């Protein structure tokens with residue numbers, strides 16, 4: 001097999017970032033969309049939009065002809081805490097200005113959104129709502145039929161063992177029953193392939209669902225490193241911007257002194 005050279009390594013620079021533990025999975029999210037080339041992406045739980053806009057960015061930059069739906073009440077839940085309307089407004093503003101033709105925000109309960117999707121229609125489903133055991137299992141049970149045979153479901157926070165998070169327990173139960181892959185960095189990300197459909201032909205999908213332990217470990221290490229790399233890159237860019245701003249402020253201040261002192265006249 002040729003070495004896998006993912007698009008996140010070649011040309012990805014995070015376009016939208018809000019506070020989120022999804023920061024540990026952005027390069028993978030970007031590459032997964034590029035690999036699947038989905039016609040339909042559905043996200044359950046969007047909040048600030050970090051994961052959602054990563055999917056949208058990959059759709060746009062990799063010329064994928066498809067739609068991304070974000071389902072959320074944008075009111076918060078027991079784990080995120082309640083938040084005000086400014087979160088929805090910020091997501092709406094970015095969606096309209098950058099991804100107007102491909103993104104749809106569905107401000108409603110997950111259960112109310114179900115009726116808007118046909119069975120076997122979703123290529124990529126992201127489950128990232130409330131993380132109790134009961135909520136995650138309900139979301140999986142309700143939405144699994146909506147996913148295409150061979151489609152992909154990703155679960156966030158499957159390593160988080162805080163408060164009454166139970167996604168980890170649910171993942172431990174279902175992972176052995178399906179074709180799955182587990183990312184352990186950050187709060188973890190589970191990847192599940194629904195049975196049926198065509199055999200995966202993209203290198204990333206082949207590696208994800210390979211039974212070869214070395215391949216799986218290499219992939220895990222690669223994406224843990226890629227996420228750290230992007231995080232450092234973002235910090236460096238932020239530092240450079242700050243330095244430039246300071247320099248500009250110093251230059252402005254010096255110019256002001258010059259024009260207001262007798263020597264500067």
Ligand SMILES: C[S@@+](CC[C@H](N)C(=O)[O-])C[C@H]1O[C@@H](n2cnc3c(N)ncnc32)[C@H](O)[C@@H]1O
Pocket residue numbers: 019020021022044045046047048049050051052071072073074075076077080108109110111128129130
């Ligand atoms: C963990 S946050 C999503 C994080 C986001 N994916 C990111 O990239 O940072 C969970 C979101 O799910 C929403 N949520 C939880 N349960 C829901 C339900 N049953 N229906 C609609 N929204 C729900 C909350 O409002 C919250 O904004």
